[in-house]
Amino acid sequence: MKRLIILVMWLPLLAMAQYKSQVWCPDNGDGTYNNPVINADYSDPDVCVGASGEDYYMTASSFHCTPGLPILHSKDLVNWEIINYALGNLYEGNDELLAHFSSKPQHGNGVWAPSIRYHDGWYYIYWGDPDFGVMMVKTQDPAGKWEKPVCIIKGEGYIDTCPLWDGDGRCYLVNGWANSRSKYASVLTVREMSADGMKPIGQPVIVFDGNGTENRTCEGPKFYKRDGWYWIMCPAGGVPEGFQLAMRSKSPYGPYEHKIVLAQGKTNINGPHQGGWVHTKYGEDWFLHFQDKEAYGRVVHLNPVDWSTGWPVMGRLTPSPSLGREGSRYTGEPVTTYKKPQTSNLKPQIYNPVESDEFNDTKLGLQWQWHGNYDEKFGTATAFGTYRIYTYKMSDVRGQKEEVSPNLWGVPNMLLQKTPADEFTATTKIRFTSKADGQMGGLIMMGLDYSALVVKRVGKEFQLVQLICKDADKGKQQTETVLTTLKPTAEDKIDYKPGIHEDIYLRLQVTNAEAGAAHGGKPMVQFSYSLNGKKFQNCGDLFKMRQGKWIGAKFGFLSVETNAKADRGWVDADWMRITKK
Helix, strand or coil: CHHHHHHHHHHHHHHHCCCCCCCCCCECCCCEEECCCECCCCCCCEEEECCCCCCEEEECCCECCECEEEEEEECCCCCCEEEEEEECCCCCCCHHHHHHHCCCCCCCCCEEEEEEEEECCEEEEEEEECCCEEEEEEECCCCCCCCCCEEEEECCCEEEEEEEECCCCCEEEEEEECHHHHCCCCEEEEEEECCCCCCECCCCEEEEECCCCCCCCCCCCEEEEECCEEEEEEEECCCCCCEEEEEEECCCCCCCEEEEEECCCCCCCCCCEEEEEEECCCCCEEEEEEEECHHHCEEEEEEEEECCCCCCEECEECCCHHHHHHHHCCCEECCCEEECCCCCCCCCCCCCCCCCECCCCCCCCCCCEECCCCCCCCEEECCCCCEEEECEECEEEECCEEEECCCCCCCCCCEEEECCCCCEEEEEEEEEEECCCCCEEEEEEECCCEEEEEEEEECCEEEEEEEEECCHHHCCCCEEEEEEEECCCEECCCCCCCCEEEEEEEEEEEECCCCCHHHCCCCEEEEEEECCCCCCEEEEEEEECCCCCCCCCEEEEEEEECCCCCCCCEEEEEEEEEECC
């Protein structure tokens, strides 16, 4: 009955393939929009215009989360939907690397600052994996199957790569460098590639050096050509306090002159920088970039671009005394509300990236990512209107010694999604099935610090437990606080490997920075639970959210155990619903 009701209720939505968020919608419905256009952690966004000239495609850094390289689509640069991923697991296609890393989370590694381009009938995504080299994946249909990724330049330290196909058919590649691997940074290099963009045919040339200047930490370059000028647009000055540079030259190898074209100014939008420029078929110019919001991650803003000075002034031009008379001519400040880009659609529709999930499809919703390379033993869809996540074994039996992880940092089977707004409520209905003591499953807010509300089996009963860990990345021990004891909802009556079951509703509520001011101005999480889905009881301590390694905090499902020899238990997630309250 649940499946029938939900299918009827969602039929119009499925037909339109659209979803309107209850917690953040940037489209005001009157021809204007509010920033951010995506209030979620799509860091280092890049965008291209599709073959039709009416479709825009965006991708972003995904680091260690899988599937990776999210593909988002829009008709107006304001309303976005997730339509695909270009990458399955990290290092897929390389059996040696896959075997070496297995499913262990590679926090902060993997996919850094990709670029997406359309050229000669193909869509390309280039990115730098700082440990292995320059990677590329391509397709002729962004919503369809992407080819297996290939490493086109091997080596450590390559990050933030972007190709440029010139009018004469030649191809060039710009990239930054990761100090953590190469032991130098704040420089950009350009080299020539083969015409198909598949291999280098020239040596790298340093075209910009930000060392020892305000332009330190120049990285994330994007390569363009306009009116005979080669343009490199890149952030500099650091992530939270930086700004956007534009630089131009008559040669791809420079020398480049540069100017600051977007800065925070008197706004409360920090950064703001690192993204992609779009020139539309209607003659308009726009820039999508991120703002660093710490625990929420790096969210996506859209700003107009004005070329009347010969430089791409981004946002609203507001003279700044600190930049001087000359500098103020070229530096914009980010807008909070602005008119939408022009489109051919006379009745534009409002839609946002999907958050809620009824788990009625045979495929996992596109809002979800695993915290490591996916293994089918992590979990799978069911025919029963649920998604099953099996318990991950946190212990290893080596000889007679059992080693148990001190916390959840190394757990890859957490099924998580990005926070969708500064303030929201996530409610889920689950059935937890346990085959042995110590197995637990529930709801988690994951980052460098984390907290979870879980059902844990102890003997023939369950305990409702809050897990908290600070500095999980440093191997600190998590704490477990027992909140109450629960009788099983059901018990198997057979003799063969019986399990006990608990049906429960779990909820986390995120309050914004202002509400959390008493706790240092950070977003806070309050957990609650219900046995009937109607009356929820707050439980556990308030938890201060904290970002992960290069990503925002993420929330979703946890299913783990410390018994290496036991049969796995599992969480059957019936639904997850994102609401204001």
